[in-house]
Amino acid sequence: MSIGTIRGLLTLAIFAAFIALWVWAWSKNRKNDFELMARLPLESDGEARGDRS
Numbered sequence: 001m002s003i004g005t006i007r008g009l010l011t012l013a014i015f016a017a018f019i020a021l022w023v024w025a026w027s028k029n030r031k032n033d034f035e036l037m038a039r040l041p042l043e044s045d046g047e048a049r050g051d052r053s
Helices: 003-025 028-042 045-049
Strands: none
Touching: none
């Protein structure tokens, strides 16, 4: 195997990992997490940590 082939395979593996991460991040299973994180700036510190006193 030449160095060019190794570099090409490495580039392909990194690209595949990027696509997999992108699909995971935008999957419907993550919607609740995104909604929770979107509300964090609007909540007080106690509510964000779960302190309800």
